[in-house]
Amino acid sequence: MSxxxxxxxxxxxxxxxxxxxxxxxxxxxxxxxxxxxxxxxxSDRFVQAFAKGLGVICAFDPQAxxxxxxxxxxxxxxxxxxxxxxxxxxxxxxxxxxxKRFWLTPRVLNLGxxxxxxxxxxxxxxxxxxxxxxEVQETCSIGVLDGDNVVFILRVPxxxxxxxxxxxxxxxxxxxxSMGRVLLSRLPAAELRDxxxxxxxxxxxxxxxxxxxxxxxxxxxxAEKGWSFVSEQYEEGMCGIAVPILGAHGSPVAALNVSLNxxxxxxxxxxxxxxxxxxxxxxxxxxxxx
Numbered sequence: 001m002s003x004x005x006x007x008x009x010x011x012x013x014x015x016x017x018x019x020x021x022x023x024x025x026x027x028x029x030x031x032x033x034x035x036x037x038x039x040x041x042x043s044d045r046f047v048q049a050f051a052k053g054l055g056v057i058c059a060f061d062p063q064a065x066x067x068x069x070x071x072x073x074x075x076x077x078x079x080x081x082x083x084x085x086x087x088x089x090x091x092x093x094x095x096x097x098x099x100k101r102f103w104l105t106p107r108v109l110n111l112g113x114x115x116x117x118x119x120x121x122x123x124x125x126x127x128x129x130x131x132x133x134x135e136v137q138e139t140c141s142i143g144v145l146d147g148d149n150v151v152f153i154l155r156v157p158x159x160x161x162x163x164x165x166x167x168x169x170x171x172x173x174x175x176x177x178s179m180g181r182v183l184l185s186r187l188p189a190a191e192l193r194d195x196x197x198x199x200x201x202x203x204x205x206x207x208x209x210x211x212x213x214x215x216x217x218x219x220x221x222x223a224e225k226g227w228s229f230v231s232e233q234y235e236e237g238m239c240g241i242a243v244p245i246l247g248a249h250g251s252p253v254a255a256l257n258v259s260l261n262x263x264x265x266x267x268x269x270x271x272x273x274x275x276x277x278x279x280x281x282x283x284x285x286x287x288x289x290x
Contacts, residue, residue, distance in 0.1 A: 052077055056085045057094070057108065065101035112169070116153060119253065121245060121285040129156040132258070132281045136274050140281075141257045142245070143179040146171065148199060150180035153254070175199060175215055176208070178230040178242035179255035185222035186244055186252045192219065207232040227279070229270055231262050238262055241270040243278050246286040256282045 052075070059074035060066060066074070072082035086102055089095035093107045116122055129140045133156045142154040149171040174180025184195065196212050209215050222228040231239035240259040244252035258274050260266060 052081065053085050053088070056082060057089070057104070060102075060104050065098075065103040067101055071102065119153075120247065120287045121254070125154055125285060126156070128281050128284050129154065129256075132156075132277060133158055135277050136258055138258050138260045138274070141167075141179065141259065142254050142285075143177070143183075143257065144254045145174060145180065145183045148174055148195065150174045150177050150183065150255070172234060173199075173202075175201065176204065176230070176234040177257075178228045178240040179257045181219065181222055181230055182228035182242045182244055182255050183252055185219040185228065204234060205232050205236045207236070209233060227275060229267055231266065236262075239266050239270070241274055241278060243275075243282045245282050248287040253287075254285075256285065 055075040055077065056071055059071050061070075061074075068079055068083050068086060071086065072079045075082060077085075086095060086097070090097055090102075094105055095102050096105050097103075119125075125142060129142070133140050137158055139155065139157045141152055141156075143150040143152050145151075150173075151169065151171040152167050153169075155167050172180070174184050184192065187195065196216055199212070199215075201209060201212065201215065203210070209218065227241060227243045229239070229241045238259065239262040240257050242255045242257040245254040245256055247253040256278060258270070258278055260270065260274070
Protein backbone atom coordinates (compact mmCIF):
# COMPACT_ATOMS: atom_id res chain seq x y z
CA MET A 1 0.00 0.00 0.00
CA SER A 2 1.00 3.62 -0.41
CA UNK A 3 2.46 5.98 2.17
CA UNK A 4 0.21 7.92 4.55
CA UNK A 5 -2.99 7.09 2.75
CA UNK A 6 -5.91 8.76 4.36
CA UNK A 7 -9.07 6.87 3.49
CA UNK A 8 -10.28 3.71 1.81
CA UNK A 9 -12.99 1.09 1.57
CA UNK A 10 -12.03 -2.53 1.41
CA UNK A 11 -14.35 -4.47 -0.83
CA UNK A 12 -15.61 -7.91 0.03
CA UNK A 13 -13.46 -10.69 -1.40
CA UNK A 14 -15.92 -11.38 -4.19
CA UNK A 15 -16.26 -7.76 -5.31
CA UNK A 16 -14.22 -5.22 -7.21
CA UNK A 17 -11.71 -3.02 -5.49
CA UNK A 18 -10.67 0.55 -6.06
CA UNK A 19 -7.41 2.34 -6.78
CA UNK A 20 -8.21 4.64 -3.81
CA UNK A 21 -5.88 5.42 -0.88
CA UNK A 22 -6.11 3.60 2.44
CA UNK A 23 -4.50 4.24 5.82
CA UNK A 24 -0.84 3.33 6.05
CA UNK A 25 2.24 4.25 8.02
CA UNK A 26 4.78 3.74 5.23
CA UNK A 27 6.71 6.70 3.81
CA UNK A 28 5.69 10.33 3.57
CA UNK A 29 4.95 11.23 -0.06
CA UNK A 30 1.18 11.43 0.38
CA UNK A 31 1.17 13.08 3.80
CA UNK A 32 -1.47 15.75 4.15
CA UNK A 33 0.51 17.62 6.84
CA UNK A 34 3.10 19.97 5.33
CA UNK A 35 6.58 20.52 6.63
CA UNK A 36 7.23 23.45 8.95
CA UNK A 37 6.32 26.79 7.40
CA UNK A 38 9.52 28.21 5.85
CA UNK A 39 10.72 31.45 7.38
CA UNK A 40 12.11 34.57 5.72
CA UNK A 41 10.57 34.39 2.30
CA UNK A 42 12.19 37.69 1.35
CA SER A 43 9.05 39.12 -0.21
CA ASP A 44 6.31 41.41 1.06
CA ARG A 45 3.88 39.25 -0.93
CA PHE A 46 4.29 36.40 1.57
CA VAL A 47 2.19 36.71 4.75
CA GLN A 48 3.87 34.60 7.42
CA ALA A 49 0.97 34.74 9.87
CA PHE A 50 -1.50 33.51 7.27
CA ALA A 51 0.86 30.72 6.21
CA LYS A 52 1.27 29.63 9.81
CA GLY A 53 -2.50 29.58 10.30
CA LEU A 54 -2.93 27.30 7.31
CA GLY A 55 -0.11 25.14 8.66
CA VAL A 56 -1.96 24.67 11.94
CA ILE A 57 -5.19 23.73 10.14
CA CYS A 58 -3.31 21.12 8.09
CA ALA A 59 -1.56 19.78 11.21
CA PHE A 60 -4.75 18.48 12.82
CA ASP A 61 -4.96 14.73 13.29
CA PRO A 62 -8.20 13.54 11.64
CA GLN A 63 -8.51 10.75 14.20
CA ALA A 64 -8.50 12.65 17.51
CA UNK A 65 -8.47 16.11 19.13
CA UNK A 66 -5.02 17.56 19.81
CA UNK A 67 -3.38 19.72 22.46
CA UNK A 68 -1.55 22.98 21.75
CA UNK A 69 1.77 21.24 22.28
CA UNK A 70 0.91 18.48 19.83
CA UNK A 71 -0.27 20.93 17.20
CA UNK A 72 2.79 23.13 17.63
CA UNK A 73 5.06 20.15 17.07
CA UNK A 74 3.07 18.93 14.06
CA UNK A 75 3.03 22.40 12.46
CA UNK A 76 6.67 23.17 13.28
CA UNK A 77 5.77 26.28 15.27
CA UNK A 78 6.36 27.52 18.82
CA UNK A 79 3.69 26.91 21.44
CA UNK A 80 2.81 30.57 22.04
CA UNK A 81 2.28 31.30 18.35
CA UNK A 82 0.23 28.13 17.91
CA UNK A 83 -1.97 29.13 20.86
CA UNK A 84 -2.73 32.54 19.31
CA UNK A 85 -3.58 30.93 15.98
CA UNK A 86 -5.87 28.39 17.64
CA UNK A 87 -7.72 31.04 19.64
CA UNK A 88 -8.23 33.02 16.42
CA UNK A 89 -9.59 29.92 14.67
CA UNK A 90 -11.91 29.25 17.62
CA UNK A 91 -13.22 32.81 17.43
CA UNK A 92 -13.84 32.43 13.69
CA UNK A 93 -15.63 29.11 14.19
CA UNK A 94 -13.14 26.86 12.38
CA UNK A 95 -11.95 25.17 15.57
CA UNK A 96 -13.54 24.12 18.85
CA UNK A 97 -11.95 23.36 22.20
CA UNK A 98 -12.77 21.81 25.56
CA UNK A 99 -10.14 24.00 27.19
CA LYS A 100 -7.31 21.55 26.66
CA ARG A 101 -7.78 19.85 23.31
CA PHE A 102 -8.76 21.31 19.96
CA TRP A 103 -10.57 19.93 16.90
CA LEU A 104 -11.76 21.23 13.54
CA THR A 105 -15.40 22.14 12.91
CA PRO A 106 -17.52 21.55 9.79
CA ARG A 107 -16.92 25.19 8.82
CA VAL A 108 -13.53 24.10 7.44
CA LEU A 109 -15.44 22.27 4.71
CA ASN A 110 -16.45 25.64 3.27
CA LEU A 111 -12.86 26.17 2.17
CA GLY A 112 -12.74 22.93 0.20
CA UNK A 113 -16.24 23.29 -1.20
CA UNK A 114 -15.46 26.67 -2.72
CA UNK A 115 -12.66 25.05 -4.71
CA UNK A 116 -14.80 22.11 -5.79
CA UNK A 117 -17.70 24.35 -6.81
CA UNK A 118 -15.33 26.44 -8.94
CA UNK A 119 -14.50 23.47 -11.19
CA UNK A 120 -16.34 23.83 -14.50
CA UNK A 121 -17.58 20.23 -14.51
CA UNK A 122 -18.58 19.97 -10.86
CA UNK A 123 -22.34 20.45 -11.30
CA UNK A 124 -22.61 17.53 -13.75
CA UNK A 125 -19.82 15.24 -12.54
CA UNK A 126 -21.87 13.09 -10.18
CA UNK A 127 -24.55 11.95 -12.66
CA UNK A 128 -22.00 11.40 -15.45
CA UNK A 129 -19.87 9.25 -13.15
CA UNK A 130 -22.86 7.32 -11.84
CA UNK A 131 -23.86 6.50 -15.42
CA UNK A 132 -20.32 5.34 -16.19
CA UNK A 133 -20.22 3.14 -13.08
CA UNK A 134 -23.52 1.56 -14.09
CA GLU A 135 -22.13 0.78 -17.54
CA VAL A 136 -18.76 -0.66 -16.53
CA GLN A 137 -19.58 -1.95 -13.03
CA GLU A 138 -16.32 -0.60 -11.62
CA THR A 139 -15.41 2.29 -9.32
CA CYS A 140 -14.89 5.71 -10.90
CA SER A 141 -12.88 8.66 -9.55
CA ILE A 142 -11.89 12.21 -10.48
CA GLY A 143 -8.54 13.60 -9.36
CA VAL A 144 -6.41 16.69 -9.79
CA LEU A 145 -2.69 17.35 -9.49
CA ASP A 146 -1.53 19.11 -6.33
CA GLY A 147 2.21 19.45 -6.42
CA ASP A 148 3.62 15.98 -6.95
CA ASN A 149 0.47 14.19 -5.76
CA VAL A 150 -2.87 13.39 -7.31
CA VAL A 151 -5.79 14.30 -5.04
CA PHE A 152 -9.16 12.57 -5.20
CA ILE A 153 -11.98 15.12 -5.39
CA LEU A 154 -14.89 12.83 -6.28
CA ARG A 155 -15.49 9.10 -6.23
CA VAL A 156 -18.45 6.91 -7.18
CA PRO A 157 -18.03 3.28 -6.04
CA UNK A 158 -19.49 0.30 -7.77
CA UNK A 159 -22.57 -1.08 -6.07
CA UNK A 160 -20.57 -4.13 -5.11
CA UNK A 161 -19.06 -2.06 -2.33
CA UNK A 162 -20.89 -2.57 0.96
CA UNK A 163 -19.52 0.49 2.77
CA UNK A 164 -19.65 4.18 1.98
CA UNK A 165 -16.40 6.12 1.79
CA UNK A 166 -16.02 8.96 -0.71
CA UNK A 167 -12.29 9.39 0.04
CA UNK A 168 -12.47 13.09 -0.81
CA UNK A 169 -9.08 14.68 -0.25
CA UNK A 170 -7.13 11.42 -0.34
CA UNK A 171 -3.86 11.74 -2.19
CA UNK A 172 -1.10 9.54 -3.56
CA UNK A 173 2.15 10.23 -5.40
CA UNK A 174 1.15 11.03 -8.97
CA UNK A 175 3.54 8.57 -10.62
CA UNK A 176 1.82 5.63 -8.91
CA UNK A 177 -1.72 6.24 -10.17
CA SER A 178 -3.31 6.31 -13.60
CA MET A 179 -4.87 9.73 -12.95
CA GLY A 180 -1.53 11.14 -11.87
CA ARG A 181 0.26 9.60 -14.84
CA VAL A 182 -2.15 10.95 -17.44
CA LEU A 183 -1.96 14.44 -15.93
CA LEU A 184 1.84 14.35 -15.66
CA SER A 185 2.03 13.28 -19.30
CA ARG A 186 0.30 16.51 -20.34
CA LEU A 187 2.59 18.86 -18.41
CA PRO A 188 4.63 21.39 -20.43
CA ALA A 189 8.09 20.02 -21.20
CA ALA A 190 9.90 22.26 -18.70
CA GLU A 191 7.52 21.35 -15.87
CA LEU A 192 7.85 17.67 -16.66
CA ARG A 193 11.65 17.93 -16.60
CA ASP A 194 11.50 19.64 -13.21
CA UNK A 195 9.16 16.96 -11.89
CA UNK A 196 11.38 14.10 -13.08
CA UNK A 197 14.41 15.79 -11.54
CA UNK A 198 12.89 16.04 -8.05
CA UNK A 199 10.58 13.02 -7.76
CA UNK A 200 11.67 10.15 -5.52
CA UNK A 201 10.50 6.71 -6.59
CA UNK A 202 9.59 4.44 -3.68
CA UNK A 203 8.99 0.70 -4.32
CA UNK A 204 5.56 0.07 -2.82
CA UNK A 205 4.94 -3.18 -4.71
CA UNK A 206 6.99 -5.62 -6.77
CA UNK A 207 5.68 -3.86 -9.89
CA UNK A 208 6.37 -0.24 -8.89
CA UNK A 209 8.27 1.61 -11.58
CA UNK A 210 11.96 1.50 -10.69
CA UNK A 211 13.72 4.27 -12.61
CA UNK A 212 13.10 7.81 -13.78
CA UNK A 213 14.06 6.85 -17.31
CA UNK A 214 11.35 4.18 -17.30
CA UNK A 215 8.85 6.65 -15.86
CA UNK A 216 9.71 9.23 -18.52
CA UNK A 217 9.20 6.67 -21.29
CA UNK A 218 5.84 5.68 -19.82
CA UNK A 219 4.72 9.31 -19.62
CA UNK A 220 5.75 10.00 -23.21
CA UNK A 221 3.74 6.96 -24.33
CA UNK A 222 0.74 8.16 -22.31
CA ALA A 223 1.01 11.61 -23.88
CA GLU A 224 0.91 10.06 -27.34
CA LYS A 225 -2.01 7.75 -26.52
CA GLY A 226 -4.02 10.30 -24.57
CA TRP A 227 -4.73 7.84 -21.75
CA SER A 228 -2.86 5.95 -19.06
CA PHE A 229 -3.17 2.39 -17.78
CA VAL A 230 -1.37 1.62 -14.51
CA SER A 231 -1.24 -1.82 -12.92
CA GLU A 232 -0.11 -2.76 -9.39
CA GLN A 233 2.06 0.32 -8.96
CA TYR A 234 0.29 1.47 -5.83
CA GLU A 235 -1.12 -1.77 -4.45
CA GLU A 236 -0.86 -5.34 -5.61
CA GLY A 237 -4.04 -6.62 -7.22
CA MET A 238 -5.18 -3.15 -8.29
CA CYS A 239 -5.07 -1.37 -11.63
CA GLY A 240 -6.77 1.54 -13.33
CA ILE A 241 -7.17 3.48 -16.54
CA ALA A 242 -7.55 7.26 -16.79
CA VAL A 243 -8.12 10.03 -19.32
CA PRO A 244 -7.87 13.82 -18.90
CA ILE A 245 -10.78 16.19 -18.41
CA LEU A 246 -10.03 19.31 -20.47
CA GLY A 247 -10.65 22.95 -19.66
CA ALA A 248 -11.80 25.69 -21.99
CA HIS A 249 -8.33 26.10 -23.55
CA GLY A 250 -7.74 22.41 -24.09
CA SER A 251 -5.44 21.88 -21.12
CA PRO A 252 -6.20 19.20 -18.52
CA VAL A 253 -7.96 20.42 -15.38
CA ALA A 254 -8.52 16.96 -13.88
CA ALA A 255 -8.48 13.26 -14.72
CA LEU A 256 -11.25 10.67 -14.84
CA ASN A 257 -10.39 7.13 -13.78
CA VAL A 258 -11.93 3.67 -13.61
CA SER A 259 -10.32 1.17 -11.23
CA LEU A 260 -10.51 -2.60 -11.46
CA ASN A 261 -8.86 -5.80 -10.28
CA UNK A 262 -5.50 -6.56 -11.86
CA UNK A 263 -5.10 -9.77 -13.82
CA UNK A 264 -3.94 -11.27 -17.14
CA UNK A 265 -6.92 -9.80 -19.04
CA UNK A 266 -7.27 -6.56 -17.10
CA UNK A 267 -5.51 -4.26 -19.57
CA UNK A 268 -7.36 -5.72 -22.56
CA UNK A 269 -10.66 -5.30 -20.72
CA UNK A 270 -9.78 -1.76 -19.73
CA UNK A 271 -8.72 -0.69 -23.21
CA UNK A 272 -11.40 -2.43 -25.29
CA UNK A 273 -14.42 -2.21 -23.00
CA UNK A 274 -13.86 0.61 -20.49
CA UNK A 275 -11.75 3.17 -22.37
CA UNK A 276 -14.36 4.13 -25.02
CA UNK A 277 -16.96 4.77 -22.30
CA UNK A 278 -14.40 6.57 -20.16
CA UNK A 279 -13.47 8.88 -23.03
CA UNK A 280 -17.10 9.67 -23.73
CA UNK A 281 -17.71 10.55 -20.09
CA UNK A 282 -14.59 12.75 -20.03
CA UNK A 283 -15.76 14.61 -23.14
CA UNK A 284 -19.08 15.31 -21.42
CA UNK A 285 -17.17 16.79 -18.47
CA UNK A 286 -14.71 18.79 -20.55
CA UNK A 287 -15.18 22.48 -21.34
CA UNK A 288 -13.58 22.48 -24.78
CA UNK A 289 -15.90 23.00 -27.76
CA UNK A 290 -17.23 19.66 -29.05
